[in-house]
Amino acid sequence: MSTGPAFSFTTTADQVATAFVNEIKGKNVLVTGTSLKSLGFETARVIAKHANLVIITGYNAERLKLSEEAIKEEIPQANIYPLVLDLSSFAGVRKAAAEINAQAEPLHVLINNAAASFVDFKLTADGLETQLATDHVGPFLFTKLLTPKLLASATPTYTPRVVFVSSAAQALGTGVDFDALEHPDPAKYSKQVAYAQAKSANCLTAIELSKRSEGKINAYSLAPGMIFTNVHEKEDSIPVLQSIGHVGEDGKAVDGLPWKTLSQGAATTVAAAFDPRLNDKPGAFLEDSTVADHLLAPHSSDPVTAEKLWSVTEKIIGEAFVF
Template sequence: MSSGPTFSFATTADDVATVFVDEIKGKNVLVTGTSLKSIGFETARVIAKYANSVIISGYNAERFKSPFSRLRKKSHKRTIYALVLDLSSFASVRKAAAEINAQPEPLHVLINNAAASFVDFKLTEDGLETQLATDHVGPFLFTRLLTPKLLASATPAYTPRVVFVSSAAQAIGTGVDFDALENPDPAEYSKPLAYGQAKSANCLTAIDLPKRSKGKINAYSLHPGVIFTNVYEKENSIPTLQSIGTLDENKEAAAGIPFKTLPQGAATTIAAAFDPRLNDQPGAFLDNSTVANDQLAPHSSDPAKAEKLWNVTEKIIGESFVF
C-alpha cells in the first residue's frame, strides 16, 4: 500500500475510523449480521459515529431489538435503520433489498458480514446447503439486488464499495466444490470444509465483482482475525472449533492461538470499507487492516475459478448482474 498510516494486529476499529473519518462522513452504509457480541455490531457501532446513516440487519427482528436500541443511543443522533434479512432465504433477501431500494438515499458501502458458521447439514427452502447459502449465495443475491443503489452513490471522485468478511479459513481444503454448491449431499458434508468453501467464495466474488462492473464498484475480502464471538458459545459449533484447534477441551481459547478482541476484529472491515489507498487495488484481500494478497490460497485467488463461480451462482439465483 502507498504511504500513510500503518496498522497492526492490535489496531482497533476506532483507530481505523479515526484515521479515515473524512471518508466515513456523509456515507450511507449497510452492515449484515449485527447481533450483540459480533464483529458486525462493533463495525456498525464505530461507523455510526461518523456516517450519514447505518443500516443494520438480522434474520430475527426480536433478536436485534437490543443491538438497534444500543446503536441508536451511541450514534450521536445519526440515522439508524433496522432491516430483517435472512440470507438463507431468497424470498427474505428479495424483500429486504426491495425495502432498501425504496429508500431515496444511495448506498455507498455494503458490508456482507453475516455468516452461518459450522452448522449442521440442512437444506434451505431454496434447496441449498445452509452454510453456503447464507455465507455466499445469499450475499451474492443481496449484492446483485442492491447494485443500482450502490451505483447511485458513484461520483467522479468516489467509487462505491462492497466488503466481504471472509476468513483465513478460505485456505481450507481445495476450494469451492461446484457440485456440492448446486447439488448438496449430506453424505459428503463437512462443517469445516463447507465453511472454508464459503469463505473462499467470498474472496473469489470480491475479485470478480470489480472486473464485471468494469470498475464501477470496488470490492474487497478480508480475514478479521480469530475472535471470541457468539459463534463460540453455540453448542453445535463447539466440537468443530475444538477439532480445528481454536477451542480447548474446556471450551476456552486454545493456547497459542492469537485471539483478537471484538474492537480489533472489526478494524479490518472498516479499513476495507474506507481506506482510500485501496482504490487502485480492487479485489484485494486484507488482514490486520492491510493488503495481504499473499495469504490467499491459489483456489481463492484463481480468476478462472472466480469466473466459474460467478456464472454458477447467477444460474442458482436465476438472474444476472446489471451494471
C-alpha cells in the same frame, strides 16, 4: 500501500475509523449480521459514530432491536435503520432488498459480514446447503439486487464499495466444490469443509465483482483474524472449534492463540470499507487492515474459478448480475 496510517495486528476499528473519518462522513453503509458480540455489530457501532446512515441487519427482529438500542445508547446521534434479512432465503433476500431500494438514499458501502458458521447439514427452502447459501449465494443475490443503489452513490471522485468478510480458512482445502454447491449431499457434508469453501467463494466473488463492474464498484475481501464472538457460543459451532483447539472443554477461548479483541477484529472490515489507498486495488484481500494478496490461496484467487463461480451462482439464483 501508499503513505498514510500504518496498521497492524493490534489496530482497533476505532483507530481505523478515526484515521478515515473524512471518508466515513456523509456515507450510507449497510452491514449484515449485526447481532450483539459479533464483528458486524462492532463494525456498525464504530461506523455509526461518523456516518450519515448505518443499516444493520439480522434475521431475528428482537435481536436486531437489541443491537439498535445498544448503538443508540452509546451514540444517541447515530442514524440507525434496522433491516430484517434472512440470507438463507431467496425470498427473504428479495424482501429486504426491496425495502432498501424503496428508499431515496443511495448506498455507498455494502458490508457482507453475516455468516452461518459450522452449522449442521440442512437444506434451505431453495434447496441449498445452509452454510453455502447464507455465506455465499444469499450475499451474492443481495449484492446484485442492491447494485443500483450502490451505483447511485458514485461521483467523479467516489467509487462505491462492497466488502466480503472472509477468513483465513479461505486457504484451507481445495476451494469451492461446485457439485456440493449445486447438488448438496448430506453424506459428503463437512461443517469445516463447507465453511472453507464459503470463505473461498467470498474472495472469488470480490475479485470477479471488481472485474465485471469495470471500475463502477470496488470490492474487497478480508480475514478478520481469530476473535471470540457469538459464533463460538453456538451449539453447532462448539464441537468444531473444540476439535481444532480454539475452544476448551469449558467453552472458553484457549489461551496462547493469536486472539484479537472484537475491536481489533473489526478493524480490517472498516479499512476495507474506507481506506482511500485501496482505490486502485480492486479485488484485494486484506489482513490486519493491510493488503495481503499473498495470503490468498490459488483456489481463492484463480480468475477462471472466479468466473465459473459467478456463472454458476447466477444460474442458482435464476438471474444475471448486470451493471
